[in-house]
Amino acid sequence: MSASLPARVEVVVIGGGIVGCSIAYHLAKLGISDVVLLERRSLTCGTTWHAAGLVGQLRATRNLTELAKYTADLLRELEAETGQATGYRQNGSIGVALNAERFEEMKRGASMARSFGLEVEVLSPREVMDRYPP
Ligand SMILES: Cc1cc2nc3c(=O)[nH]c(=O)nc-3n(C[C@H](O)[C@H](O)[C@H](O)COP(=O)(O)OP(=O)(O)OC[C@H]3O[C@@H](n4cnc5c(N)ncnc54)[C@H](O)[C@@H]3O)c2cc1C
Incomplete structure (x- = not known):
């Protein structure tokens, strides 16, 4: 982090949340390193600070x-x-349906996920307990 700012830069990114930091990172990865990221308070102090990280x-x-x-x-x-x-x-995640309608919706989601190439399984209550014992 720097207190002094250059007079000219190729790219100015405003906001040091996950989006601004990611833009600066990806620009650098593309070889565009003449980048300044401006954050009004401290890095990730905005909504990013609240994120659970999921x-x-x-x-x-x-x-x-x-x-x-x-x-x-x-x-x-x-x-x-x-x-x-x-x-x-x-870690992956387990979603639990509490009624038949939600189960149907989740099964559709699982089949869509598979077609997107994600690893998804539909588990019985027993199989959930095996993976996540009470
Ligand atoms: C409680 C909660 C939990 C969440 N959990 C998750 C999760 O588990 N997984 C997930 O993917 N998403 C989660 N999210 C959503 C996620 O946090 C946001 O989508 C993400 O952080 C948005 O990032 P951002 O960079 O767009 O915004 P911000 O993090 O808000 O960044 C904007 C930055 O810009 C700065 N700024 C604003 N104006 C100026 C200015 N004029 N000059 C300089 N700087 C400025 C601010 O200070 C701030 O730091 C959660 C959100 C909340 C509220």
């Missing part, structure tokens, strides 16, 4: 799912690439 991969469209998959892959590799610990752990 990285869900199934999204409403194929493109959004591809983007979320890219994020999951990136987070897995970021520590090795940058030396910065991210604390990222990929």
